[in-house]
Amino acid sequence: MRGAELYERVINAPGLMDLVGAFGVGVALIVLAAMLLALGRFRTFARCIGVAGTMIIMLTLFVIHEQTVEEKAGQYVTVTRYRFPDPTRFQVRVALLGLPAAAAIVMVWELGAVRKRLRSSVPDHMREGRKLLLHGLVDGALAEYNKAVAIAPYLGEARLQRGYAREAKGETELALEDFNAAIENDPQLVLAHLHRGRILTEKGELDAAMNDYDKVMALRPNDPECYLNRGVCLARRGQIDEAITDFQRVLKLTNHTDYAEPARYYLQQLGGADPLPPPRPAPLATSNGTVALPGRTPATPEAQS
Incomplete structure (x- = not known):
């Protein structure tokens, strides 16, 4: 045939x-x-x-x-x-040409609707992530933030929050990547600069850390947390007088124990007096619970006792 x-x-x-x-x-x-x-x-x-x-x-x-x-x-x-008949066949030809175009339009519309619906779910993921992180459920919080970032990778706040979770989990390099992305998407995110500055200080990249602290100071000039962390960075750079000024500034701005106690502790070390018991937590502490400062020998836990 x-x-x-x-x-x-x-x-x-x-x-x-x-x-x-x-x-x-x-x-x-x-x-x-x-x-x-x-x-x-x-x-x-x-x-x-x-x-x-x-x-x-x-x-x-x-x-x-x-x-x-x-x-x-x-x-x-x-x-x-x-x-x-020919009129029917003409209508069929029109339908054969128009149907794929109509299907494409419907698919594009549906894709847009799906994206819009997913974007509307980002605040829910962010809220749930914050709640889980507050209760110490870091893995669960990270899963929620991963969903938020997958939907809106351009959203600086989502990157920032995921950076918190990764930092809490000890994934410092991944947290740094998120803080970098958060700043790239939203340069005005003060907390992203602050957390990145703290990680860079821990890594010994002190000049880069100072750039972040200067940015925070420009955006929020009376932030005690920034003065505290910048003071540690300055001390590690050997700028002891400037570090003392920053720690004193912390005490003038707040009596909150999270900031005032570490500031007093660092001032005691820089002044050469007997150090106070290190606060818990002590930002940028070394593995033995003390802070290593240029030109100073940190007191050990045994000496403090």
Whole structure:
């Protein structure tokens, strides 16, 4: 059997009811896909059956356009003509061209709706992450922040919060990457500069840390936490007088124990007096619970006792 004959046999095999049934199946699949997408359920499955429904409809229209019938025009003459009239075939051609375009428009619209819905969920992930981190559930908080960053990688606040979680988990380098990204996306994020400065101080990159502290000072000139951490950075650089000034500034700004006690402790070390018991936690403390300062020998826990 020649190819042309096989093609005609296959094309002409479906009857009118078969075509109506196939068209109905395609429409039903598209409607089901639209309902699932609207409900936000089984999205991948919904997209697949939507594409399948569209393909079934297009195949049905193509068959309608191509089907032929044979008629006897005389005793010895057989005429082959298209089964459906020209106006119908013209409408089919228009549909074959328009249906893919319509499907593409629907998919783009659906993608935009999904993105909008996902973006609206970012505050929920951020809120849940903060709650979990507050209760010490670092892994759970990190999972929530990962979701927020996956949806909105350009959001500086999401990067900042994930940096907190990574820092709390001890993943300093990953936290630094998040603080870098947070600052890149939002240079005005004071806390990102502050936390990055503290990590850079711990790493010994003191000049870079000072740049971050200077940025914080420009944005928030009376921040006791910044003065405290900048004081430690200055002390490590050997700028003892400037460090003392920063620690004294902390005491003028606040009596909050998180800042005042470390400032008094560092002032005692820099002044050469007997140090006070190191506060808990002591920012930028060494592994033995003391702070290493240039030109000073930190008191050991045994000496303090």
